[in-house]
Amino acid sequence: MTEEAGGTRPTMADVARAAGISTALVSIVMRGVPGASEATRKRVLKIADEMGYVPDQRARKLRQSSSRLLGVTFELQQPFHGDLVEQIYAAAARRGYDVTLSAVAPSREESTAVGALLRERCEAAILLGSRLGTEELARLARRGPTLLVARHTDVPGVGVVRGDDKAGVALAVDHLAALGHRHIAHIDGAGAPGSSDRRLGFLEAMGRHGLQDSAEVLAGGLTESAGAQGMRYLLARETPPTAVVAFNDRCATGVLDVLGREGHAVPGEISVVGYDDSRLAKFPHVQMTTVSQDAARLAEAAVSGALDLVAGREASESVFAPHLVERATTGPAPGHP
């Protein structure tokens, strides 16, 4: 209660002095590496704890040749990014790596976030759903190993880990078609990463089922409001679609919300499919049918991909096959057996 003298935190030298040994030995103990007797080890640990000593990560990483630090940018308000970040923490820890976060938000641009990462000297940068332009991406890649999650790029040297967006949306369409739906709409992600692939996947799949004429694509976005707006627009038609494939779970949530509000039964009247299988889809009261990207697998691949880049291996693109998670927001088309 009284040991906080001057406000400066105790350093290894303080601990060493208190224990009557060298700083090198304290270092050995704190790192838990062999080279100290069991007795000293116990004693030092005890003293350190009493003094409130905590190793300085800064000095530590500065000294170490490899910082064992991974930088991650993510969008503060994207639940799926939250899922990914959580899994990246775990995947990194498994390899003895630390993670430093840099958030993207309406008032904090991605370039700001990336700049902060760069200055942290992380060994690699993992960008979740980045919207960086080719130019900026290339510059970043020149600065250090860079890996994109959930977005494609042709910039050489940049690693990519993503789900197969075309295939994912196709799964959704196949599922709906099998349920007898003919008139299906897609509320897309506007300019968001992956949205052009999903749009294409939708149209191709619809074509495969001979439904190209009743396929409808709406400009959407990745927020609830985009989904809600799109759905309201669709409901204003004389014959609204019987099924909607949303760009992501957030968008689908908006769709579901409008449907509930306007008194349309889901899936009785209209079926809805989301994308991501984020926590939004899993809620017991939502039980959304969605296309799962398996955050854990993507995170694992992202971390190992990033470390491959660090090790000097060639940048590669890993594409994961998504799978459909059938829950309660899809059902037979009205009038279908």
Add this chain to the structure above:
Amino acid sequence: MTEEAGGTRPTMADVARAAGISTALVSIVMRGVPGASEATRKRVLKIADEMGYVPDQRARKLRQSSSRLLGVTFELQQPFHGDLVEQIYAAAARRGYDVTLSAVAPSREESTAVGALLRERCEAAILLGSRLGTEELARLARRGPTLLVARHTDVPGVGVVRGDDKAGVALAVDHLAALGHRHIAHIDGAGAPGSSDRRLGFLEAMGRHGLQDSAEVLAGGLTESAGAQGMRYLLARETPPTAVVAFNDRCATGVLDVLGREGHAVPGEISVVGYDDSRLAKFPHVQMTTVSQDAARLAEAAVSGALDLVAGREASESVFAPHLVERATTGPAPGHP
């Protein structure tokens, strides 16, 4: 494209050598402080950029007496925390401070997150909606300046910035009572920070309106599912309440979702009030009546409070008066003029 020799990033010494000057001068230029001629400044900046030199934040903070770094823990899946983090970035930047984030998630405990922060040697730790026990909090406070946001504590030395939870819920109840509602339920936050205050505020306000007998409190939580579950439970009653005050916006979202699904008009049949005024409440298709905590103000107070602690000033508790944001989920009680 070819300058990345050996994989080691260029250092100040490299830039200095390339420019034929001392590292000290490079340092002066990079920091933008007076002491270099305009000509050198331009030249050094150009060379640094060409070499892809980025100052090492680690070494920098290590050297500086004060690290000008604020640590923040937040919950990855709590939209209101996202709002707060965004504003904290801004408030910190205004004072020339950096922010380091440490996320809390189901698979990443708060103590882990705090430990990571400690090792980063930030000048102060800001904990959003912490659930740390008194014991742990006290230990943390001994380690360094600590400030809690959106949660109260009696631990001495710990700063607190929060909204007036009792008053906030009272605002909601007053609003509903004025609209003629008599039978009002509160789905609370279970053990979450602030939930006991909100519960109390609810009961007191109901009492003030002479409605203590029709006041109902349900164990809830801070997720959509908690809200949904609570609402379903209420709807199973023979006479459900005509209004619901949810613990937070996420909880209210779950409530609204169930109501929509079960075909109950909002606010025609049942009114709903959230808490936080997070992005969930602001969506055009939701337009949730909610109690605003004004993230920007809380963030500003949190940052300045944390820096006060750093400056050695006494820990204090700042309580902000919340205000009601009337939107579209509340209306007159059924049968009320």
Add this chain to the structure above:
DNA sequence: ATGGAGGACTAGTACGTTCTAGTCACGGCA
């Protein structure tokens, strides 16, 4: 001419660690 004043620049140390290359004592073995 002389004496600053101030601008441009540099040498060298400190920050808190890790790591390399030791030193020292002890014990076992030939």
Add this chain to the structure above:
DNA sequence: TGCCGTGACTAGAACGTACTAGTCCTCCAT
């Protein structure tokens, strides 16, 4: 007895930067 291996420990040099205390040099007022 001498030799060597081993376990416990230490001295001191990095790591990349910021900062203090200078050193020059030029220019201007006296």
